[in-house]
Each structure stands twice: as C-alpha cells, then as structure tokens.
Amino acid sequence: MSHERFQRIAVVGMGLLGGSLVQSLRRVLPERALIGIDYPEVLERARTFLDEAHEPANLAIALREVDLVFLATPISIILQTLPVISNMVPRGAVVTDVGSTKRVVTELAQKCFGGERYFVGGHPMAGREKGGWENATDRLFENSAYVLTPAPNFPAAPLAALQDLLHKLGAHTMLLEAEEHDRIAAEISHMPLLLALALTNFLARPGVASAPRVHMAAGGFRDMTRVAASPFPIWKDILHTNHDNVQKSLQEFILALQQLAQNLGREELEATFQRAHELRKTF
Numbered sequence: 656m657s658h659e660r661f662q663r664i665a666v667v668g669m670g671l672l673g674g675s676l677v678q679s680l681r682r683v684l685p686e687r688a689l690i691g692i693d694y695p696e697v698l699e700r701a702r703t704f705l706d707e708a709h710e711p712a713n714l715a716i717a718l719r720e721v722d723l724v725f726l727a728t729p730i731s732i733i734l735q736t737l738p739v740i741s742n743m744v745p746r747g748a749v750v751t752d753v754g755s756t757k758r759v760v761t762e763l764a765q766k767c768f769g770g771e772r773y774f775v776g777g778h779p780m781a782g783r784e785k786g787g788w789e790n791a792t793d794r795l796f797e798n799s800a801y802v803l804t805p806a807p808n809f810p811a812a813p814l815a816a817l818q819d820l821l822h823k824l825g826a827h828t829m830l831l832e833a834e835e836h837d838r839i840a841a842e843i844s845h846m847p848l849l850l851a852l853a854l855t856n857f858l859a860r861p862g863v864a865s866a867p868r869v870h871m872a873a874g875g876f877r878d879m880t881r882v883a884a885s886p887f888p889i890w891k892d893i894l895h896t897n898h899d900n901v902q903k904s905l906q907e908f909i910l911a912l913q914q915l916a917q918n919l920g921r922e923e924l925e926a927t928f929q930r931a932h933e934l935r936k937t938f
Contacts, residue, residue, distance in 0.1 A: 757837055800829055848885060
C-alpha cells in the first residue's frame with residue numbers, strides 16, 4: 656500500500672482541519688508517528704493523540720525526520736512557512752497544505768521546493784463554521800471531496816501515496832490545476848460565505864426593526880446563514896488571495912438575482928425551481 660511511504664507525519668497548526676487530521680490519522684492508522692506543532696495551550700489538549708508535540712520555535716527539530724507534513728494554518732502563515740521549511744524537511748518528504756486558495760500557495764511553493772523535496776497543494780472540502788481544536792473530529796473527511804493541485808511535473812509515486820492516505824481517511828481526491836480550483840472555490844465556497852453574511856446583516860439593515868425577524872427565523876434561514884458564524888481571520892486571507900475570482904462570481908450572481916426578480920410571477924419561475932431541484936439531487 657503506497658500510503659505506507661508516510662510513517663512519520665507532522666501537522667503544523669491543530670485547529671479544526673489540522674486537529675481533525677491528527678484525530679483521523681490516529682483512528683485509522685494508529686501505528687503512524689504523529690508530530691503536532693502548535694502553541695502550548697493547543698498542544699496540551701492534543702497531547703494524547705500525539706507521539707511528539709513541538710512549539711513553532713522548534714519547527715526544525717519537529718520536521719527533521721518526517722515523511723509527510725500538513726500545513727494547517729491560515730493562508731498568510733502558510734505563505735510565511737513555505738520558504739522556511741522547504742530545506743528543513745528531509746529528502747523524499749512531501750509537504751502539503753489545507754488552504755482554501757491554491758494559486759498563490761502553489762506558485763510560491765514551486766519557487767521554494769526542489770532537490771527531492773515535494774510540495775502539492777491541497778484543499779479538503781470539509782469544514783465547519785466554528786474552528787479550533789475543540790471542534791475537530793476524527794470523521795471530518797469521510798465522504799468529502801479533497802482537492803489536490805500538483806504541479807505538472809510532480810512525481811507519480813508520492814502523489815499516489817498521498818491520495819492513498821487521504822482515501823484511508825474516507826476522502827475522495829480530485830486533481831485540479833490551482834487556478835481552476837480557485838475559480839470553482841469562489842463559486843461554491845467563497846461567494847456563499849459572503850451571501851450568508853449579506854443575508855444575515857440584511858435583517859438589521861437601517862430603518863428596519865430586526866427583533867421580530869430574528870425571532871421568526873427558522874430552519875431555512877438558519878441553514879442558509881450557518882457559515883456567517885465563520886471566523887474573520889481565516890476568511891480575510893481566503894478572500895484576499897482569491898479576490899478577483901470572488902468578485903467576478905459576485906457580479907455574475909447579482910445578474911442572476913436580477914433575472915430571478917424579473918421572473919417572479921412568471922411561468923419562468925417554475926423552470927427555475929425545476930432546474931434547482933434536479934441539480935440539488937446531485938450534491
């Protein structure tokens with residue numbers, strides 16, 4: 656099994672995604688050595704899942720014998736970390752990330768990595784509106800899409816090993832170019848977050864009493880606005896590094912809303928429902 660290539664696995668940053676990776680790996684592959692890198696208060700909570708726990712100041716020690724590294728920090732920290740660790744990891748090691756945008760990350764990594772040290776961008780399409788180790792779970796990646804964005808010349812063997820490992824966690828891997836990933840993510844992930852924010856704040860728009868609307872809001876409104884509770888520091892990096900794609904998607908969606916408004920009360924509205932129903936069945 657190709658995932659056996661990775662016997663010592665490090666996770667840098669153990670919030671929701673990094674913590675879920677640690678817990679999932681411990682459940683599915685208990686014999687693997689797991690190394691966690693984070694600040695003391697997080698390490699204290701995660702220690703029972705880890706073989707080694709290191710603070711960021713000891714990153715070089717933590718990574719000196721690893722086979723695989725997951726960078727599970729905000730994108731701005733990933734960008735700061737890539738040049739630092741590109742020569743820390745041993746030859747043959749694979750480094751990947753879990754950031755929600757891929758172009759800026761993979762472009763920088765291609766400049767930093769070489770000499771039989773490999774980087775492949777990654778984005779698990781799994782998450783929750785609440786972050787942190789306390790919300791991590793060992794089942795987060797089950798039945799989820801996990802996008803990988805390897806460079807055109809990325810070797811087949813380490814890529815297959817990483818895919819095999821992610822399949823063990825229950826994920827379904829997809830291979831995309833980084834730019835294509837960012838265009839799609841803008842539509843299915845980044846724009847919906849902004850729409851949830853807009854809809855939530857719409858209740859408290861100037862000149863409108865929000866209290867009755869808040870108390871009447873039920874399942875549909877809660878479902879559509881769940882991600883509005885997402886942490887700004889994470890999304891600040893995401894929206895900054897995918898600004899052009901998100902802006903284009905928003906502009907196209909505004910046109911779609913205008914068309915929907917024009918169709919209210921017309922026969923075309925039924926066709927709109929039908930198309931949405933059929934598409935929703937495929938999710």
